[in-house]
Amino acid sequence: MPRFRLLIEYDGSSFHGWQIQPNQPTVQEALESALSTILRTDISVVGSGRTDTGVHARGQIAHFTTEGDADEPKLLRSLNGILPDAIAVLAVEQAPEDFHARYDARRRLYLYFVSSAPRALDRHRRWKLWPTPDFNCMNQAANELLGTHDFDSFCITQSETKNRVCTVERAIWLEDGRRNDWRFEIAADRFLHGMVRAIVGTLVEIGHGKRPVDDMTRIIAAQDRRCAGQAAPSHGLALERVEYPEPIFFQSKEAEPMMVSTQPIKN
Amino acid sequence: MPRFRLLIEYDGSSFHGWQIQPNQPTVQEALESALSTILRTDISVVGSGRTDTGVHARGQIAHFTTEGDADEPKLLRSLNGILPDAIAVLAVEQAPEDFHARYDARRRLYLYFVSSAPRALDRHRRWKLWPTPDFNCMNQAANELLGTHDFDSFCITQSETKNRVCTVERAIWLEDGRRNDWRFEIAADRFLHGMVRAIVGTLVEIGHGKRPVDDMTRIIAAQDRRCAGQAAPSHGLALERVEYPEPIFFQSKEAEPMMVSTQPIKN
Numbered sequence: 001m002p003r004f005r006l007l008i009e010y011d012g013s014s015f016h017g018w019q020i021q022p023n024q025p026t027v028q029e030a031l032e033s034a035l036s037t038i039l040r041t042d043i044s045v046v047g048s049g050r051t052d053t054g055v056h057a058r059g060q061i062a063h064f065t066t067e068g069d070a071d072e073p074k075l076l077r078s079l080n081g082i083l084p085d086a087i088a089v090l091a092v093e094q095a096p097e098d099f100h101a102r103y104d105a106r107r108r109l110y111l112y113f114v115s116s117a118p119r120a121l122d123r124h125r126r127w128k129l130w131p132t133p134d135f136n137c138m139n140q141a142a143n144e145l146l147g148t149h150d151f152d153s154f155c156i157t158q159s160e161t162k163n164r165v166c167t168v169e170r171a172i173w174l175e176d177g178r179r180n181d182w183r184f185e186i187a188a189d190r191f192l193h194g195m196v197r198a199i200v201g202t203l204v205e206i207g208h209g210k211r212p213v214d215d216m217t218r219i220i221a222a223q224d225r226r227c228a229g230q231a232a233p234s235h236g237l238a239l240e241r242v243e244y245p246e247p248i249f250f251q252s253k254e255a256e257p258m259m260v261s262t263q264p265i266k267n
Numbered sequence: 268m269p270r271f272r273l274l275i276e277y278d279g280s281s282f283h284g285w286q287i288q289p290n291q292p293t294v295q296e297a298l299e300s301a302l303s304t305i306l307r308t309d310i311s312v313v314g315s316g317r318t319d320t321g322v323h324a325r326g327q328i329a330h331f332t333t334e335g336d337a338d339e340p341k342l343l344r345s346l347n348g349i350l351p352d353a354i355a356v357l358a359v360e361q362a363p364e365d366f367h368a369r370y371d372a373r374r375r376l377y378l379y380f381v382s383s384a385p386r387a388l389d390r391h392r393r394w395k396l397w398p399t400p401d402f403n404c405m406n407q408a409a410n411e412l413l414g415t416h417d418f419d420s421f422c423i424t425q426s427e428t429k430n431r432v433c434t435v436e437r438a439i440w441l442e443d444g445r446r447n448d449w450r451f452e453i454a455a456d457r458f459l460h461g462m463v464r465a466i467v468g469t470l471v472e473i474g475h476g477k478r479p480v481d482d483m484t485r486i487i488a489a490q491d492r493r494c495a496g497q498a499a500p501s502h503g504l505a506l507e508r509v510e511y512p513e514p515i516f517f518q519s520k521e522a523e524p525m526m527v528s529t530q531p532i533k534n
Binding site for chain 1: 354357385390
């Protein structure tokens with residue numbers, strides 16, 4: 001059966017996360033409902049991964065299969081016509097029949113936005129930090145995340161899969177356009193539940209001098225969530241991009257939603 | 268009496284514009300109320316100009332006078348502590364006693380944000396255009412705005428001051444970071460009521476081929492609002508910066524909220 005994939009942006013503040021839950025608005029439910037209406041058959045949507053309540057996405061990837069053919073440009077217009085405003089499908093294309101949005105994903109990039117100054121227009125996208133933390137210290141500590149480690153100390157779900165090993169390929173704080181605005185970029189092959197927010201919260205505690213700069217190595221080694229810092233709030237976090245062995249949405253003008261950095265992601 | 272000036276950002280969607288109105292939340296009212304509480308005396312705030320309902324600001328300037336002295340850093344913290352989240356005071360400094368936020372302003376820069384692709388996260392800040400207009404045509408037409416003209420055709424208030432002459436020093440569409448996102452930058456010594464939105468709406472009609480590219484000259488000459496296009500929606504518009512004969516907020520890290528363009532504003 002023909003398989004299609006979607007490039008999706010959403011405002012996490014409008015949803016109880018990606019994954020379908022009874023009696024709660026979720027992104028997955030909204031997409032399945034819209035696709036089922038348009039294609040006149042029950043459609044299941046598989047995402048590259050879950051995002052929690054309040055977490056945004058600019059480059060979520062999902063796939064679905066359908067019996068009939070679908071005219072992609074028409075489907076794209078129809079979807080955006082009936083989806084809630086807080087979800088935008090940026091592109092749709094036919095995929096190989098064995099493409100799997102979750103299992104085939106090789107790398108995910110998350111961005112976490114903060115500001116150490118008052119902000120009105122970006123307040124739903126940035127965590128307000130006060131006082132200004134020491135971003136040099138935070139980058140020194142973030143370096144300790146690079147490589148392959150058991151990230152048990154940054155996982156909030158105790159019942160999740162036993163394998164907590166992730167390979168972090170990028171972890172860096174960068175200035176984000178405006179003075180006093182910064183973003184944290186973190187890329188890994190996989191992320192555990194609550195991992196980015198726990199890492200960001202811990203790094204900010206280091207930046208505020210509440211923990212020594214070399215604490216990160218100790219926390220990773222402890223394999224105990226209680227050793228890490230408090231989770232950063234969800235509204236600062238966004239899933240920016242998911243990468244696969246082959247380039248996807250190659251012909252789409254939206255394939256690269258944003259130049260995230262001049263520095264390449266480490267391989 | 269000591270005079271102070273404020274650099275202010277606000278989310279226009281939360282207010283019925285800048286100017287105080289009975290029984291409606293306005294930015295001016297929120298500032299006056301917060302300052303009066305902090306300084307324990309009635310404070311009047313004078314802005315560089317009004318913004319309409321729904322219009323945002325990243326660099327609004329206002330002044331007020333108060334009898335006593337004020338500790339600027341402490342005042343800044345107190346203000347942001349009690350103001351609604353949708354207003355952020357970015358900086359406060361003492362000004363010369365004859366400084367006037369409105370009469371002394373020499374140049375205002377407005378930005379208007381559009382997108383020709385579906386957007387979820389920026390949907391409260393960008394006007395969605397469909398189909399994609401021809402931005403080259405729009406820039407050709409925008410060029411006709413440059414210089415000193417009577418802008419009666421772009422003023423919605425018939426009862427406003429009789430002088431409708433403005434000098435437009437910059438009027439250009441630029442790509443805005445992400446593919447399919449554009450912004451219009453327009454700078455002038457003064458703006459009439461509804462002027463930017465009427466100009467943007469007219470330019471988009473030109474970009475959609477509903478009007479000839481050289482229509483702008485004819486519209487300006489007509490001095491009749493009915494000749495111009497429909498006003499663009501307010502949520503895409505933001506007051507970016509107000510300039511004075513002397514640099515202000517020179518010592519503040521927020522003095523230049525953002526590099527708006529690599530092209531200098533014409534003098």
